[in-house]
Amino acid sequence: MFCFQCQETAKNVGCTVKGMCGKPEETADLQDLLIHVCKGIGLYGEKLKAAGTVDRQAAHFIAKALFTTITNVAWDDDVLVQRIKEGLTVRDAVKAKAGAMPGALPDCATWSATDKQAIIDKAKSDEVRITAAQNEDVRSLRELLIIGCKGIAAYADHAAILGYEKDEIHGFLMEALASTTKDLSVDQMVALVMKAGETSVTTMALLDEANTTTYGHPELSTVNIGVGKNPGILISGHDLKDMAELLAQTEGTGVDVYTHGEMLPANYYPAFKKYSHFIGNYGSSWWHQNEEFQSFNGPILLTTNCLVPLKKDNTYLDRLYTTGVVGYVGAPHICDRPAGGAKDFSALIAKAKSCPPPTQIETGAIGRGVCAQPGAGSGRQGHRCRQVGRHQALRGNGRLRWPSQIEILLHRSGRKAAQRHSDFNRRVRQVPLQQVGLGRHRGNSACARCRAV
Ligand code: SF4
Numbered sequence: 001m002f003c004f005q006c007q008e009t010a011k012n013v014g015c016t017v018k019g020m021c022g023k024p025e026e027t028a029d030l031q032d033l034l035i036h037v038c039k040g041i042g043l044y045g046e047k048l049k050a051a052g053t054v055d056r057q058a059a060h061f062i063a064k065a066l067f068t069t070i071t072n073v074a075w076d077d078d079v080l081v082q083r084i085k086e087g088l089t090v091r092d093a094v095k096a097k098a099g100a101m102p103g104a105l106p107d108c109a110t111w112s113a114t115d116k117q118a119i120i121d122k123a124k125s126d127e128v129r130i131t132a133a134q135n136e137d138v139r140s141l142r143e144l145l146i147i148g149c150k151g152i153a154a155y156a157d158h159a160a161i162l163g164y165e166k167d168e169i170h171g172f173l174m175e176a177l178a179s180t181t182k183d184l185s186v187d188q189m190v191a192l193v194m195k196a197g198e199t200s201v202t203t204m205a206l207l208d209e210a211n212t213t214t215y216g217h218p219e220l221s222t223v224n225i226g227v228g229k230n231p232g233i234l235i236s237g238h239d240l241k242d243m244a245e246l247l248a249q250t251e252g253t254g255v256d257v258y259t260h261g262e263m264l265p266a267n268y269y270p271a272f273k274k275y276s277h278f279i280g281n282y283g284s285s286w287w288h289q290n291e292e293f294q295s296f297n298g299p300i301l302l303t304t305n306c307l308v309p310l311k312k313d314n315t316y317l318d319r320l321y322t323t324g325v326v327g328y329v330g331a332p333h334i335c336d337r338p339a340g341g342a343k344d345f346s347a348l349i350a351k352a353k354s355c356p357p358p359t360q361i362e363t364g365a366i367g368r369g370v371c372a373q374p375g376a377g378s379g380r381q382g383h384r385c386r387q388v389g390r391h392q393a394l395r396g397n398g399r400l401r402w403p404s405q406i407e408i409l410l411h412r413s414g415r416k417a418a419q420r421h422s423d424f425n426r427r428v429r430q431v432p433l434q435q436v437g438l439g440r441h442r443g444n445s446a447c448a449r450c451r452a453v
Pocket of ligand 1: 014
C-alpha cells in the first residue's frame with residue numbers, strides 16, 4: 001500500500017501499512033486498480049475526443065470512480081470490485097467506439113477480468129501502484145495531476161447531478177488520465193498540472209452556477225445548534241440534491257432534519273431554510289462522528305465524504321445509511337435515483353420514527369454563512385452583505401466579482417500551490433522505492449509484516 005493523497009498521511013510522507021484514516025491495505029489496492037482502469041478509459045476517451053466526441057457515459061463513470069477514491073468515502077471492498085468490473089465494461093464500450101489504437105498499449109488499456117479473485121490479485125500487483133513509475137519527478141507530477149483530477153471529478157460529479165456539465169471538463173479528465181500512461185517531458189507534465197488548476201476553477205464555477213441556480217444564493221444565517229422534541233435524521237456529506245429530496249420527503253412526517261459537518265452549508269440556502277422541520281446543525285466536525293452519531297439517536301445519511309470508520313463498540317451501524325459514492329460494510333445503501341425521479345428515503349424515515357429524539361449536546365445558535373452576492377440584497381441582509389461581502393471575497397468565502405480580487409487570489413493560491421507541490425515532491429522522494437511499490441513490503445521497519453519476516 002502507498003497512499004499520500006491527504007494531509008492525514010503517516011509522518012507527512014505516506015501511509016504504507018494502513019491508512020491513518022483507517023483505510024485498509026486491500027481497500028487502498030482496489031482504489032489504485034480503479035484508477036488504473038480509469039486511465040484505460042481515458043486513453044480511448046482521448047482518442048474519441050480527438051475525433052470530436054466526448055463520451056459522456058464514460059465521463060460520468062470517471063467522475064464517480066475518482067470521487068470514490070478520495071479520503072473517507074469507500075469502505076466496502078465488494079462495491080469497489082463491482083465498480084472495477086463496471087469500469088472495464090465502460091472502457092471496452094469506449095474502445096469499440098474509438099477503434100483500434102496503433103502501437104503497444106499500456107496494461108490499463110488491455111487488462112481485463114470478470115472474476116473477483118482475479119481483480120483482487122491484480123490490485124495487489126505493483127504495476128497499478130503510485131510507485132510504479134521509478135523516476136521521482138515523473139511520479140510526483142503524475143500523482144499531482146491525479147490528485148487534482150480527483151478534486152475536479154468530485155466537483156464535476158456534484159454539478160452533473162444537478163444537470164450541469166461541460167465537455168471541456170470531461171475531456172480534460174480523459175486527457176489527464178491518459179497522459180499518466182505516456183512518456184512525456186517534464187514541461188509537458190507541468191503544463192498538464194497547470195491545466196488541471198485552470199480546469200478546477202472552471203469546474204468550481206460550474207458547480208457554483210448549478211447550486212445557486214437550483215437552490216438560491218447562500219445567505220448569512222443564524223444556525224440553531226440545539227435539538228427539537230421530534231425524532232430526527234442527520235445528514236452529512238456535500239450532496240445538496242440529497243438534502244433537497246430528504247427535506248421534501250420528511251415534510252409533514254413528524255421527523256426533523258439536522259445537518260452534520262460537511263453539510264453545514266445547507267443551512268445557508270434559501271431553498272432549504274424554508275422548511276420548518278429543518279432544525280439546524282447537530283454536533284461539529286467529521287472527526288467527532290463516533291461520539292456525535294452515537295448521541296444523535298436517529299438515522300444518519302452520508303452522501304459523500306467524510307465517513308469516519310465506526311468503532312467496534314459503536315451503537316449506530318444499524319442506523320447509518322450511505323448513498324451515492326459512499327459505501328460501508330453493514331450499512332444499508334440508498335440506491336441512485338431513477339431517471340427523472342428522486343431517491344427513496346422512506347427507509348430512513350421509518351427508522352427515524354422508531355428512534356428517540358437526539359440527545360442535546362449544545363444549545364443556542366451560531367452565525368454562519370457566506371455572502372455570495374456582495375453588494376446585493378436590500379435592508380439588513382443587504383447591508384450585512386455589503387459590509388461582510390468585501391472581506392469575504394478577499395478571503396475566498398464569497399463569490400468573486402472583481403478582477404483585481406481574482407488576481408490577488410490567483411496569485412496567492414499559485415504561491416501556495418507551488419509550496420505544496422514542493423512539499424509534495426519532497427514527500428514522494430522521502431519514500432525509498434525498496435519500501436513501497438516495486439519493493440513492496442521489503443525492509444519497511446514500520447510494517448508489522450516486514451518485521452515478522
Ligand atoms: S487517504 Fe487515508 S491512506 Fe491515504 S494518505 Fe490519507 S490517511 Fe493515508
